[in-house]
Amino acid sequence: MTALLADIPLEPAGVPRGRAMVERAEWAARSFATYDIDTVRRIAKAAAEAGEKHASEFAEAAVAETGFGVAEHKVLKNVACSIGIWNTYGSHDYVSPVVHADRRIVEIPRPAGVVLALTPSTNPVATTYFKIMLALLSRNAIIISPHPYARKVGVQAAHVMRDAAIAAGAPDGCIQVAEEPSIPVINALMTDERVDVIVATGGTPMVRAAYRSGNPAIGVGPGNVPVLVDGTADLTLAARRLVASKSFDNSILCTNESVVIVEERIEAPFTAAMKREGAYVLEGDEIDSVRGVIFEGDHFNTAWVGKSAVQIADAAGVKVPKATKVLVAPFSIVVPEEMLAHEKLCPVLGMVTVPSAARGIDAARAVLRITGSGHSAAIHSEDADTIMAFAAAVRVLRVSVNVGNSLGSAGIETNLAPSMTIGTGFFGRSSVGENLEPKHLVNHTRIAYSSDERIPMADFAGLSPWQAPHGPVPSYPIASNMDDAPQLVRANGPASESTDELRDEIRKLVIEELRQIIKG
Amino acid sequence: MSGQTNLESAGSAGYDYGLFSFASKAEVLDKAKEYWNPGKTQFWIDAGVPLVIDRREEYYIWDMSGKRLIDLHLNGGTYNIGHRNPEVVQALTVAMQHFDVGNHHFPALARTALAEALIASAPEGLSKVIYGSGGGEAIDIALKTARHTTQKRKIVSIIKAYHGHTGLAVGTGDDRFSKLFLADQPEEFPHVPFNDLDAMEDALRGRDVAAVIMETIPATYGFPLPDPGYLRAVKALCEEYDALYIADEVQTGLMRTGELWGITKEGIAPDILVTGKGISGGMYPIACVLVNEKSAGWLTEDGFGHISTFGGAELGCIAAIKALEICSRDETRSMVHYIADLVGTGLRAIQAEYPEWFVGIRQNGVILGLEFNDPQGAKYVMRHLYENGVWAIFSTLDSRVLQFKPGILLKPEVVEEVLDRTEVAIGRAYREVMGLRKAGR
Numbered sequence: 001m002t003a004l005l006a007d008i009p010l011e012p013a014g015v016p017r018g019r020a021m022v023e024r025a026e027w028a029a030r031s032f033a034t035y036d037i038d039t040v041r042r043i044a045k046a047a048a049e050a051g052e053k054h055a056s057e058f059a060e061a062a063v064a065e066t067g068f069g070v071a072e073h074k075v076l077k078n079v080a081c082s083i084g085i086w087n088t089y090g091s092h093d094y095v096s097p098v099v100h101a102d103r104r105i106v107e108i109p110r111p112a113g114v115v116l117a118l119t120p121s122t123n124p125v126a127t128t129y130f131k132i133m134l135a136l137l138s139r140n141a142i143i144i145s146p147h148p149y150a151r152k153v154g155v156q157a158a159h160v161m162r163d164a165a166i167a168a169g170a171p172d173g174c175i176q177v178a179e180e181p182s183i184p185v186i187n188a189l190m191t192d193e194r195v196d197v198i199v200a201t202g203g204t205p206m207v208r209a210a211y212r213s214g215n216p217a218i219g220v221g222p223g224n225v226p227v228l229v230d231g232t233a234d235l236t237l238a239a240r241r242l243v244a245s246k247s248f249d250n251s252i253l254c255t256n257e258s259v260v261i262v263e264e265r266i267e268a269p270f271t272a273a274m275k276r277e278g279a280y281v282l283e284g285d286e287i288d289s290v291r292g293v294i295f296e297g298d299h300f301n302t303a304w305v306g307k308s309a310v311q312i313a314d315a316a317g318v319k320v321p322k323a324t325k326v327l328v329a330p331f332s333i334v335v336p337e338e339m340l341a342h343e344k345l346c347p348v349l350g351m352v353t354v355p356s357a358a359r360g361i362d363a364a365r366a367v368l369r370i371t372g373s374g375h376s377a378a379i380h381s382e383d384a385d386t387i388m389a390f391a392a393a394v395r396v397l398r399v400s401v402n403v404g405n406s407l408g409s410a411g412i413e414t415n416l417a418p419s420m421t422i423g424t425g426f427f428g429r430s431s432v433g434e435n436l437e438p439k440h441l442v443n444h445t446r447i448a449y450s451s452d453e454r455i456p457m458a459d460f461a462g463l464s465p466w467q468a469p470h471g472p473v474p475s476y477p478i479a480s481n482m483d484d485a486p487q488l489v490r491a492n493g494p495a496s497e498s499t500d501e502l503r504d505e506i507r508k509l510v511i512e513e514l515r516q517i518i519k520g
Numbered sequence: 521m522s523g524q525t526n527l528e529s530a531g532s533a534g535y536d537y538g539l540f541s542f543a544s545k546a547e548v549l550d551k552a553k554e555y556w557n558p559g560k561t562q563f564w565i566d567a568g569v570p571l572v573i574d575r576r577e578e579y580y581i582w583d584m585s586g587k588r589l590i591d592l593h594l595n596g597g598t599y600n601i602g603h604r605n606p607e608v609v610q611a612l613t614v615a616m617q618h619f620d621v622g623n624h625h626f627p628a629l630a631r632t633a634l635a636e637a638l639i640a641s642a643p644e645g646l647s648k649v650i651y652g653s654g655g656g657e658a659i660d661i662a663l664k665t666a667r668h669t670t671q672k673r674k675i676v677s678i679i680k681a682y683h684g685h686t687g688l689a690v691g692t693g694d695d696r697f698s699k700l701f702l703a704d705q706p707e708e709f710p711h712v713p714f715n716d717l718d719a720m721e722d723a724l725r726g727r728d729v730a731a732v733i734m735e736t737i738p739a740t741y742g743f744p745l746p747d748p749g750y751l752r753a754v755k756a757l758c759e760e761y762d763a764l765y766i767a768d769e770v771q772t773g774l775m776r777t778g779e780l781w782g783i784t785k786e787g788i789a790p791d792i793l794v795t796g797k798g799i800s801g802g803m804y805p806i807a808c809v810l811v812n813e814k815s816a817g818w819l820t821e822d823g824f825g826h827i828s829t830f831g832g833a834e835l836g837c838i839a840a841i842k843a844l845e846i847c848s849r850d851e852t853r854s855m856v857h858y859i860a861d862l863v864g865t866g867l868r869a870i871q872a873e874y875p876e877w878f879v880g881i882r883q884n885g886v887i888l889g890l891e892f893n894d895p896q897g898a899k900y901v902m903r904h905l906y907e908n909g910v911w912a913i914f915s916t917l918d919s920r921v922l923q924f925k926p927g928i929l930l931k932p933e934v935v936e937e938v939l940d941r942t943e944v945a946i947g948r949a950y951r952e953v954m955g956l957r958k959a960g961r
Contacts, residue, residue, distance in 0.1 A: 010614050016607050020851035023931065027858035030932045172854050474854075474861040477778035479785070479884040481745045489784040492647075493640030 014178065014185040021143055021176045022114060022194045028173035029113040029141035029196075031473045035171075036466040037095040043168045044086060044136040050164030051082030051129045051157070058125040058160075061153040066121055068306025073249035077126035080412050081420060082161075085133040088418055094138045094438050099460045106447035106460050111139040113196035115441060116189050118210065120202040122252040122305065122345065123420055124150030127201055128157045130420040132175055136165060137438040143195075144177040145186050147202065155179050171473040190215065197441065201421045211429075218440060220421055221428040223254040224343040224372030225405050226364035228261045228390055229270055230357045230381040237402070238380035239273035242349070245404025247278070247325035250306040251347045254422060255376050255409040258343055259334065259350035259367050261360045267353050271328070278325035279349070280309065282318065287329050287340075289316035294348055295339040309347045334366035343371055357386045361393045368395050374428020376400065376409035395427045398435070411435050535574075535584065545584040548572050568903040571911070576603035579927045579934060581911065590938055592905075592912040594925050596739060597771045600798035601846050601929055608801035611842040612835060621833035625824075630837035637844055638810060641780055643789045646810040648819060651832025655770050655796030656684030658807035659733070661826055662792045663688045666731035666764045668825075669815045674707075674729040676763070678714040680917045682740035683733060683768055692733055694917055714738060715747045720754055724761040731764040731792070732757075736772040736782040742898075742921025743882045743889030751786045764791040764815060770807075774798045774847045775928050777885035778856050785884075791815050801843040806836030847928065856928045859935055860885045863926055866939035870946060877950040888924040889915065894953050898922035904945035904952070910938060 035043075059074035097108045117131040128144055135142035146154025155177050162175035178185055186206075190198055190213040200210035200219040207219035229238050246257050262270050271281055282290055293316045294304045304312060309327050313320040320327070330351045334341045340350040354360040364377055378400040379390050391399040398416060400408030411418035417435035425433025432440055449457045476485050534543040542548050549570070552561040564570060571589075575582040579602050581591050594600060601608070615630075622628045635649035650665070652658035663675055677683065677692035684690070690698045691709035698704035712719040723729065732754055737743050758765045767790035772782030774795070779785050783793065792815055796807030818825045830836075846852060864883050867890070871878045880891030892898055898914035901922050905912055915921040924942075926935065 011607075011610060016846075017849070017851070020846075020849055023929065024851040024854050027855055027932055031858070172857070173851070474857040477857055477860040477883075477885040479745050479777075480864070480882060482748050486785040487787050488779060489643045489787055489789050491640070491780070491784070492642050492644055 012182060012184050014180040014182055015188045018178055018185045018189050019192060022192050024173040025114040025141040025143055025176060026194050028171040031171040032139045032141055032174050033111050034466055035139055036464065036468050037093050039169055039468045040095050040139055041090060043165050043170045044133060045090060046164040046168035047136055047161040048082045048086035048133060050160050052079055054160050055079045055082065058153055058157050062124050062150060065153050066150050069249045069252050077123060078129060080418055081126040081129040084418055085130060089137050089438055094442050095466060096464050097460065104449035104451065104457050107444040109442050110445050112441050113140065114194060115140045115142045116195045116198045117142055117144050118200045118202055118206060119144060119146050119154060121147035121149035124154045125157045127420040128154050129161065131199055132158065132161045134438045134441055138441040140441050141174045143189065145181050145189060146177060148181050151181060169469055199421060218432045218436065219430055221374060221424045221430060222343055222371050223375035224258045224367055224370055225255060225376055225378060226259050226261060226367035227257045227378040227405060228360045228364055230360065230383065230386055231263045231266050232382040233380040235266060235270050235273045239270060239277045241404045243274060243277040243279050243326050245406040246349050247347050248406045250308055251345055252306040253406045253410060256406045257349060257378060259341055259352060261363045262351065262353050263357060263360060264353050264355050274328060278323055279328050280320045280324045281328040286318045289318060290327060290329055290348060291339055294344060294346060300342065300344060305345045307346055312346060312348060334363050336370050341367055341370055361390050364394050374424030374430060375422055376405055378405040378408065397425045397427065397433045545572055567899065569906050578602045579930060589909055589911040590934065592910055592925050594927060596797050597776060597925065598797040598802040600774050600776065600927060601801050601843060602927055603802065605801045607846060608803050608839050608842045612803055612839050615835060615838040619834045619838065621830055621835060624827065624829050624831060628834055630834035631832045634837040634841050637841055638808060641844060641848055642793060642810050643781055643784050645789045645812045646793055647813050648811050648816045650809040650811065650826065652807040652828055653830035654805050655807045656686035656689045657828060657831060658794045658796055658809050659683045659689035660686045661809045662766050662794050664826065665792060665811055665815050665818065666766060668818045669764060670730040670762065672728055672730040675709050676723045676729050676732045677711055678738060679711045680741040681738060714744060715750050717753050721757055724757050724763055727761050729761065729763040731766050733766040733768060735768040736786060737884055737887055739771040740916045742915035742918040743887055743923065745882050745884060751788055755788045766790065766792040768794050770794060770796045772887060775852055775856050776887050778860055780848055799843055800836050800839035804836040804839045806833060806840055852928055856886055859926055859930050862935050870943045874946060874950050878946055886926045886928060890922040890924050891920055895920060900949035900953055901946055904948040905942065908941045908945045910941045
């Protein structure tokens with residue numbers, strides 16, 4: 001069709017719609033911020049369970065839509081980011097006031113308000129789940145802007161959690177998703193002054209744009225994970241963990257290992273152990289071929305994100321066994337012009353050998369000078385001195401020890417906060433240096449008494465300013481001289497939200513349930 | 521934009537608007553009396569609301585003096601989506617590079633597109649759209665359509681109804697406006713009391729009525745709410761006595777009740793639905809009549825039956841396509857529910873402070889009538905609200921009731937501000953009236 005008015009710029013339809021979403025979110029956030037802990041828990045649990053129920057379905061849909069990753073690994077992440085987050089934080093309370101009688105201070109949690117979440121194509125469902133769960137636990141309204149490459153599944157994932165949350169009593173509009181994300185829409189959302197915080201997970205340009213927006217932002221930079229294997233390590237276990245981690249979801253997590261640094265004296269047994277675990281160690285021209293495939297000039301070719309080791313080997317003309325999980329690419333020195341020392345979101349692992357652990361620490365610092373500052377590193381070692389020296393030298397904020405970094409630094413196989421958003425802190429030009437968790441979306445109003453104990457302090461024990469809602473939020477606008485919601489006449493056209501009817505049904509059931517609770 | 525510059529320069533150079541200029545607000549008021557409408561101009565001066573609207577933006581209007589007011593009058597819902605809504609302005613600006621009002625004789629691009637969008641949004645059964653240039657003309661079209669369809673002349677409306685001041689519409693309303701111009705026609709336009717089904721049945725029983733026309737909530741009468749089931753029963757009576765049901769949705773449509781068309785909340789699929797005012801965002805006049813197949817006969821029989829050069833002006837259609845889209849959004853519907861909830865809760869809290877003075881809240885969505893315990897009560901409250909930076913108007917046909925009409929895209933903080941200002945104004949009006957009563961007025 002010819003656009004007859006094409007010479008005049010008209011704002012893309014998604015932009016005003018995006019602004020409308022922010023306004024709706026403001027209303028939702030205003031209500032949500034007064035909810036009590038019991039209701040918040042009920043909502044978060046319902047969303048988590050709904051997310052878990054669809055974990056496999058969406059894992060497959062994500063692989064189908066984006067063409068990368070491993071469905072069975074995505075299931076694990078989807079479960080971890082739905083019910084897993086509930087299991088970790090469900091017993092925490094980000095809602096009720098806390099009285100510190102000794103310090104004569106009372107802390108009242110105050111949610112940020114409207115959270116704008118940018119999600120990556122690499123973990124479209126897990127990150128969506130994760131950020132929604134954090135928002136619900138902390139009583140924030142959230143707008144998800146899914147990555148355009150994973151739009152469909154991102155929207156579906158958000159809708160599943162939204163419907164469950166609303167049915168459990170969450171305020172209308174507390175979970176929204178931009179159904180047609182585009183650069184103008186994302187820009188409009190990011191620069192909207194009504195957005196209280198942007199949580200940006202994705203590429204560096206997007207994260208920097210979030211910081212430039214003028215709105216408070218929690219952005220995380222890229223990783224480029226060095227892993228040191230020293231002479232004291234259990235080589236069999238180290239190789240097993242490393243191959244499992246590097247092949248997990250075909251290296252899509254930003255926590256995947258990029259370069260393994262091996263002490264010379266154990267190089268041979270370590271490489272043998274790697275081969276036993278399913279790694280193929282490239283030699284001679286093979287290294288150049290693989291480098292030539294996955295890098296295009298000075299940058300990673302995103303066509304290979306999350307592709308399997310066998311697919312990459314095929315493209316490079318390297319014959320490898322069908323069961324190959326990881327391609328190991330040895331190179332000699334960690335310098336910026338060696339592309340294999342850069343971040344690789346695919347199961348190609350760079351490898352350098354060093355004469356000593358001390359030189360290995362230097363090499364790890366060199367890897368992180370290229371990219372990945374503030375992110376994560378790993379070490380396989382039994383020597384406390386080396387581990388301490390390593391951790392104190394590398395410019396990252398988490399070091400996984402004797403565990404795969406993919407799930408280790410993401411807090412899934414360690415006791416770090418389980419997270420799809422790895423705060424890179426000051427090293428990585430971010431405002432948060434921890435794995436993102438609900439507490440990062442909450443501030444506190446502090447009631448502070450004079451430190452002079454002769455001035456009495458009131459007793460706040462058991463006091464809470466928050467309440468359970470009395471029904472759906474907002475209430476349906478029933479005419480003031482009527483008792484019941486009306487029976488609507490149908491419109492000619494199709495309903496705008498396909499789930500409207502179902503949701504109304506669920507709402508009615510929830511209202512009934514709430515009535516019973518209030519009566520009881 | 522120009523208003524802002526003018527304010528800055530008001531002190532020395534007066535008010536320069538390019539095509540015209542004034543030295544002062546007093547000059548505008550004087551010339552308005554001299555060249556325009558002395559009665560109306562003087563009325564507002566006497567009422568303590570000497571407003572000459574200058575700048576307008578979102579839900580704010582600025583008097584020439586620079587005084588800012590939050591608009592809760594919205595000119596009857598014309599500014600439902602705010603003043604100069606940027607999306608409507610943009611749509612119109614772009615369209616003006618290509619379109620003008622069009623030629624009413626021919627099928628037209630924008631008219632067809634708007635008609636299709638309106639019908640998709642409308643209560644089931646409505647199938648065609650006829651355009652007027654304003655609400656009064658649209659009502660006349662609806663009444664003419666009903667007369668043609670039924671081949672009967674009588675139109676029943678309620679006492680104190682208001683449907684406009686054009687030739688036929690004026691007959692449906694209060695005598696005040698028809699007698700002035702010798703246009704009262706009581707035989708053809710019987711009026712019955714609102715919420716009185718027996719009276720309605722009496723009026724219809726003779727089977728000589730073409731249509732009953734009802735505002736879903738009568739605005740100018742102070743938004744008295746139809747009793748539960750009343751409108752549905754009226755519709756049933758219409759069916760029984762072969763009269764059409766015309767829903768005047770000029771003030772109750774466009775999401776103001778929390779549904780796009782207020783009549784759908786009453787469980788009624790009308791034969792004819794009229795919309796105007798807010799339909800084009802206050803940027804270009806247009807009004808629309810939606811009819812069902814049963815009433816659409818004349819459009820085939822003699823398509824030139826109603827001619828209107830500006831009816832369905834294409835620029836108006838474009839503004840309306842945009843305004844309708846904004847009103848229809850899920851986000852908008854959700855916001856209206858939130859706004860209605862907060863305004864209702866806030867007003868009930870204020871009412872609890874002045875139970876003897878602030879005696880009633882009529883509410884359906886963001887359509888509200890606030891009742892005060894004095895025959896002129898709403899005029900006092902209106903003036904104190906004006907002094908306090910809020911513009912809301914008393915009901916022309918019931919001065920006890922203040923029309924309180926928040927916009928459908930209001931931000932939470934503005935609603936909170938409105939409630940704060942309203943609380944103070946209601947209190948001050950109360951003290952003024954009590955003082956006057958003590959002084960033995």
